Amino acid sequence: MTVLEIRNVTKRFGSLVAVRDVSLSVPKGELRAIIGPNGAGKTTFFNLISGFFPPTAGSIAFDGRDITQLPAHRRVTLGMARTFQITEIFPELTVLENVRIGVEVASGYRLRPWISAAERARVHHRVEELLKLTGLTASSGRLVGELAHGHQRAAEIAMALALRPHLLLLDEPTAGMGDQETYEITQLIARLHREEKFTIVLIEHDMRVVFHLADRITVLDQGSLLAEGTPQEIAANEAVQAAYLGQAA
Amino acid sequence: MSAEQARRLVVLAAIWIVLLLAPFWMAPLGGYTALATRVLVLGLAAMSVNFLLGFTGVLSFGHAAYFGLGAYGAGLTLKYLALSTPLSLLLGMLLGGVAGAILGALIVRRRGVYFAMVTIAFGQVFYYIAFQWSSLTGGDDGLRGFSRQPLDLGFVRVDILSSANNFYYFVLVCFALAVAVMGFILRSPYGRTMIAIRENERRARFLGIPVERHIWIAFTLSCFFMGFAGALYALVNNFADPRGLHYSQSGDFVMMAVMGGMRNFWGPLLGAAVFVILQDYLSSVTINWMSFVGMLFVLVVLFFPRGLLGVVGGRGRA
Numbered sequence: 001m002t003v004l005e006i007r008n009v010t011k012r013f014g015s016l017v018a019v020r021d022v023s024l025s026v027p028k029g030e031l032r033a034i035i036g037p038n039g040a041g042k043t044t045f046f047n048l049i050s051g052f053f054p055p056t057a058g059s060i061a062f063d064g065r066d067i068t069q070l071p072a073h074r075r076v077t078l079g080m081a082r083t084f085q086i087t088e089i090f091p092e093l094t095v096l097e098n099v100r101i102g103v104e105v106a107s108g109y110r111l112r113p114w115i116s117a118a119e120r121a122r123v124h125h126r127v128e129e130l131l132k133l134t135g136l137t138a139s140s141g142r143l144v145g146e147l148a149h150g151h152q153r154a155a156e157i158a159m160a161l162a163l164r165p166h167l168l169l170l171d172e173p174t175a176g177m178g179d180q181e182t183y184e185i186t187q188l189i190a191r192l193h194r195e196e197k198f199t200i201v202l203i204e205h206d207m208r209v210v211f212h213l214a215d216r217i218t219v220l221d222q223g224s225l226l227a228e229g230t231p232q233e234i235a236a237n238e239a240v241q242a243a244y245l246g247q248a249a
Numbered sequence: 250m251s252a253e254q255a256r257r258l259v260v261l262a263a264i265w266i267v268l269l270l271a272p273f274w275m276a277p278l279g280g281y282t283a284l285a286t287r288v289l290v291l292g293l294a295a296m297s298v299n300f301l302l303g304f305t306g307v308l309s310f311g312h313a314a315y316f317g318l319g320a321y322g323a324g325l326t327l328k329y330l331a332l333s334t335p336l337s338l339l340l341g342m343l344l345g346g347v348a349g350a351i352l353g354a355l356i357v358r359r360r361g362v363y364f365a366m367v368t369i370a371f372g373q374v375f376y377y378i379a380f381q382w383s384s385l386t387g388g389d390d391g392l393r394g395f396s397r398q399p400l401d402l403g404f405v406r407v408d409i410l411s412s413a414n415n416f417y418y419f420v421l422v423c424f425a426l427a428v429a430v431m432g433f434i435l436r437s438p439y440g441r442t443m444i445a446i447r448e449n450e451r452r453a454r455f456l457g458i459p460v461e462r463h464i465w466i467a468f469t470l471s472c473f474f475m476g477f478a479g480a481l482y483a484l485v486n487n488f489a490d491p492r493g494l495h496y497s498q499s500g501d502f503v504m505m506a507v508m509g510g511m512r513n514f515w516g517p518l519l520g521a522a523v524f525v526i527l528q529d530y531l532s533s534v535t536i537n538w539m540s541f542v543g544m545l546f547v548l549v550v551l552f553f554p555r556g557l558l559g560v561v562g563g564r565g566r567a
Contacts, residue, residue, distance in 0.1 A: 050455070076457035088455070090448035101445045105456050109438040110463075156452075163457065 001028045002064070003167050003199045004049070009058030011044055018044040020223040021058070026167075031193045031200045033210045036220035037243055042203045043085070045220065046171055049201070050082045051075045063166060081160035082169035085203075087152045091145030095136050095155050098144050099127045102162030126162070133196070134158040134188060150181030154188060161192070168192070170202035174209055182206060189213055211235070219243070264515060268421060272414045282413040283485075284529055288522045289417075289424045290481045295505035295517035296431065297474035302503065303511035304435055305467040306447030310365040310499050311372025315345035315472040317494030318375060319479025321386060324489040327395035334398045334409070338423070338480045345476015346469060348375070353468035357461045369496050379491040392489040420481055427477055432514065434470065443467050504542075508549050510556025519558050 004026040011019040019041045026032050036042050048055050051072035059068045067075055090098050103126045109115055115123070131137045134154045139147060144155050153173060160168060173189060174182040186209050192198045193213065204210045210217060210231070217234045219226040221243045227234060234240055267274075271285040298312045322344030323337040330336070356367045379386045386392055400407040400419065409416040434440050442463050445453040454460050483489045492498060501524065509520025524542060531538035553559060 073454050073457050073459050076455060082455055084451070088449055088452040090445055090452065092448060093444070097441075101441050102456050104438040104441065105458055110442050110458055111466075112438045113434060114437055159452070159456065 002026065003028050003030075003062065004201065005061040005064075006049070007059045007061075009045075009048055009055040009060065011041075011048055011053070012056045017223055019048065019055070019220075022220065022223075022225045023058075024218055024225075024228075026199060026201060028166075028199055029197055030215045031189075031202070031213055033214035033217045034201065034203045034220060035205075035207075035210055035217060036226070039222070040220040041223040042220055043171065044223075046082075046169060046201075046203055050080060050169055076163060079163070079166035080169065081163045081165035081167070083153070083156045083160055083171060083173065085172040085175050087149070087156050089144045089152055089156050089159070092143060094141055095131065095144055095147070095158075096127060096140040098155055099130050099136075099158050099162055100124075102159040103127050103130070106163045130158045130161055133161065133191075135184075148181070150177055150184055153177075153181075153185055157188065157192075161198075166199060168198050168200045170200060170204075172203050172205060174204065174206050182209065186212060260515075264518075268424075272417055280526070280529075282417050284525065286413070286417045286420050286485055288518075288525045289420050290478055290485055291502075291505065291525055292518035292521035293424050293427055293481070294475060294478035295502050295509070295521045296428065296514075297471045297478060298499075298502045299506040299511050299517045300431055300435075300471040300474060301467055302506055303513075303516070304440070304447060305443040305464060306450075307464055307468070308361075308365050308503070309368040309468070309471075310503065311368035311370070311496060312471070312475050312502055313496065313498035314372035314375040314494050315349050315475040316479035316482070316498065316502070317379060317489070317491070318348050319345035319476030319481075320483035320489040320493050321379060321392060321479075322476065323480035323483040324392040324395050325385070327398070328392070332398045334400060334484065337397075337484070338477065341480025341483065342473055342477040345479055346473030349472020349475070350465075350469040353465050353472065357465045357468060369499070372494065372496050372499060376491060376494040376496070379494055386489075386491065389491065391491060392483075393487075395483075396487040397484040416484075420485070423477070423481055427474055431474060435514070439463075439466070504546055506556075508546055508556060510553075510558035512555060513558040516556045516558040520556065523557070 002025055004024070006022065006024040008021050008023055009019060010017065010021055022045060034042050034045065047053060049060065051070060054069055059066060061067065062075065062078060062080060065078070067078065090101065100123060103123050104110065107123060109119070131140050134157055136151065136154055136158060139151060144152055147155065170189065174185050177185065189200065190213060193200055214231055216228065216230055218228045219234060219240050226243055227237045227240050229237065272282045275282055275285050294316050298309065301307050301309055319341040323341035326337040326340045352371045356364060356371070359367050380388060382388070397410055400409055407415055407419070409419045435443070442453065442458050445456070445458065446460055446463060450460055479493065482493065505520035505524050506517040507520070508523060509518065510516025527542050527545070528538060531541050549557060
């Protein structure tokens with residue numbers, strides 16, 4: 001079953017073509033990495049998927065449903081959750097409060113003036129579950145803004161998971177992290193993919209992370225699709241090597 | 250019970266004891282009960298502004314319009330419709346709230362400075378209507394010829410017109426009800442989405458919260474509270490003044506909220522107390538009293554950026 005089906009999307013900003021005629025199909029349970037040199041259009045492509053803005057041309061289907069024109073928050077309610085390159089959290093709230101907001105919204109309580117004791121207990125249970133999954137139980141009472149970068153990212157992922165997403169979009173999950181933090185986040189993503197069976201699409205610069213995690217890799221270059229395949233195929237692909245070497249030279 | 254909860258309970262008890270005993274300690278300190286009544290009403294208005302500013306992160310610079318509408322709503326009810334204090338409060342609140350709901354729908358897509366500018370513009374529209382429509386509103390002279398009515402509780406009639414203490418306690422009950430509802434909303438799942446929007450609008454949106462709709466609800470609720478405060482204010486003075494809708498009045502409310510501490514639920518009440526008491530005292534000494542209030546405001550913003558209560562309130566949440 002295909003979770004995400006993107007057909008021939010193009011995004012123009014004035015005369016600049018940021019994404020040109022890219023297609024992509026992600027089946028359920030796959031971890032897909034999107035890579036490419038700087039300016040390849042990865043982030044624009046990601047923003048098209050999550051609904052920041054609609055594409056200029058082409059279509060996007062999610063769980064078999066056309067979502068090309070749906071705004072971001074509607075895509076979220078359909079089961080698409082994302083994290084950002086620069087962590088987007090609620091810095092002055094505790095880890096627990098951050099995740100609780102996600103759980104309450106996902107439970108359909110966002111407009112409720114009150115919730116029953118039983119509902120509150122269920123919310124709390126789910127929050128604990130998510131904190132455990134992301135390794136944040138020990139920091140649940142601390143302000144997210146005061147945590148180390150890696151833990152902030154884990155908290156952001158926990159909030160995304162609160163939505164029980166069918167598709168998890170991670171925009172450079174290890175950006176700006178040291179080796180130890182990169183390792184921890186990579187382990188967390190691997191666990192979500194292999195044990196929790198989440199379908200994940202991520203952008204990543206760190207090739208160690210990409211080749212460790214990805215089932216398939218999509219390579220973008222100058223807004224266009226350059227190659228797609230398994231990590232082995234991509235590693236052996238001459239066009240990909242040229243694009244990366246060309247940039248380095 | 251955690252230390253945090255215990256601390257909160259003590260603060261809450263202290264606030265209510267101070268408010269309940271105000272008529273007894275105001276006089277020995279050189280104040281008078283009616284001053285405490287004004288603090289409560291303007292404090293409620295500042296808390297309503299802060300409901301939006303401090304907890305949703307949205308700055309309205311035109312909230313006096315809904316305050317003024319509440320005042321005119323109450324005054325017109327007493328003058329033309331029925332001699333009933335509760336009905337005047339209800340209709341005043343409705344007028345402010347409904348106007349807020351309609352205009353709110355037009356402005357929630359704006360953000361930041363643009364939002365503030367549009368709220369000023371709409372606020373001034375109401376100011377000019379009140380100013381010009383003399384046959385209904387009394388124009389520049391304000392709306393006169395009405396007064397608050399005795400409360401009929403079925404078994405007893407309470408005189409709130411001539412007894413300042415009775416009226417203070419009546420206003421305190423109204424204040425307590427409004428503040429209880431406000432606190433209740435802020436602790437609800439909906440209230441937490443407001444705080445989420447304040448903290449990080451983008452994250453809120455990507456949790457599936459329709460941000461504009463939630464801001465509209467917060468705006469509307471805050472206008473209902475504002476209308477209620479305005480209706481009470483008409484009863485305080487037995488008078489409704491077009492200047493109550495003017496944007497400078499909106500600025501005063503924002504100033505009270507910021508001075509008291511906008512991340513703190515009770516901060517705006519303290520801000521209102523400081524403002525009203527200074528105004529009362531200084532305006533009898535100099536006509537330039539506002540410069541001194543302004544100076545204090547600048548000092549607070551410079552040295553206590555989280556407001557007077559922000560210093561003691563720690564994380565300062567409801």
